[in-house]
């Protein structure tokens with residue numbers, strides 16, 4: 494390993510030329526929570542005592558050995574991954590990761606089914622986020638909250654209500670707000686003749702869920718849209734326009750938009766949407782993913798779009814108002830490597846964005862000096878933030894360079910390979 498302190502001093506000198514306070518950037522980056530999604534650890538399978546695969550138009554492809562088979566293994570793997578991810582973290586749990594000795598259906602889950610998650614989070618001093626699971630269930634085959642079958646719709650409304658109660662339980666146990674993401678895969682292979690009926694029912698279902706739980710405390714609710722899913726290529730009830738309309742009309746602080754980086758047409762980017770949403774909303778839930786040609790949920794990369802999202806949040810001064818969560822599931826590689834890589838890249842993009850002279854660049858733009866604006870933007874693409882990143886990781890004891898990889902590979906040999 495090279496001399497990290499020396500590297501850090503050089504980087505500080507570089508950034509000082511532009512009036513950038515590197516220590517401050519690290520401090521802000523470190524304090525901004527990222528919510529680690531539990532479902533990378535077992536390919537979205539969950540722990541319900543039932544048979545059946547992943548549905549809802551999403552897919553975890555690959556068959557890499559060693560996935561978590563029970564909640565204890567999953568939490569141990571998450572702990573291992575968190576060791577190598579610097580900064581404040583939360584853990585994002587899906588409703589199908591409930592625990593019980595016997596089968597408990599989705600409309601019957603209670604906080605008790607998540608008490609082990611809460612005990613663990615309290616012990617670790619972390620917050621928990623939550624998600625209703627409106628898929629991988631016989632009653633989700635046609636539709637859930639937008640179903641024309643009133644019994645089915647009621648079943649899922651009850652699931653949504655219970656999820657908000659569990660969110661409040663997480664808040665009360667951890668003392669940290671619980672961010673719930675509401676996503677339903679409801680859609681159609683062909684464009685239906687009636688395109689408004691499912692939306693009116695979906696709206697009514699969300700209204701009923703929020704009305705029945707209006708006294709719930711400490712919960713923030715993201716409404717997530719999607720352009721299409723496998724088997725629902727032509728129509729989704731929860732389209733972007735629907736979800737944006739719902740959030741804006743609800744006009745409630747706790748109901749916000751979820752922007753998932755894989756949920757738009759391939760040429761649309763979330764970085765270009767943030768300012769418009771923030772014109773009308775005070776906060777946003779971000780699902781950081783990496784779509785390759787479709788919502789493939791590849792591991793987050795330190796790529797142009799992830800960097801652009803973080804740059805935009807910093808430039809809008811909205812980093813603190815944005816709930817940042819990861820959402821990907823790669824079953825073709827070591828799942829802990831997937832988590833560590835994706836979350837480190839998310840954090841690294843945040844740090845790189847914080848190491849830019851935003852005030853100066855805004856001033857230059859306001860003066861109309863568009864040539865200088867371009868020169869500044871380009872200059873910071875190759876600025877020495879990696880030296881700051883390495884120093885930060887070392888300071889946080891989160892593994893510098895690829896040190897962490899060796900340790901995860903050892904864990905694979907000692908623990909994951911024994912899982913048959």
Ligand SMILES: C[C@H](O)[C@H](O)[C@@H](O)C(=O)CO
Nearest residue numbers: 532551624676753788820
């Ligand atoms: C498993 C999650 O609920 C899911 O990834 C959701 O957030 C989503 O993005 C579906 O495409």
Ligand SMILES: [Mn+2]
Nearest residue numbers: 717753780820
């Ligand atoms: Mn998502």
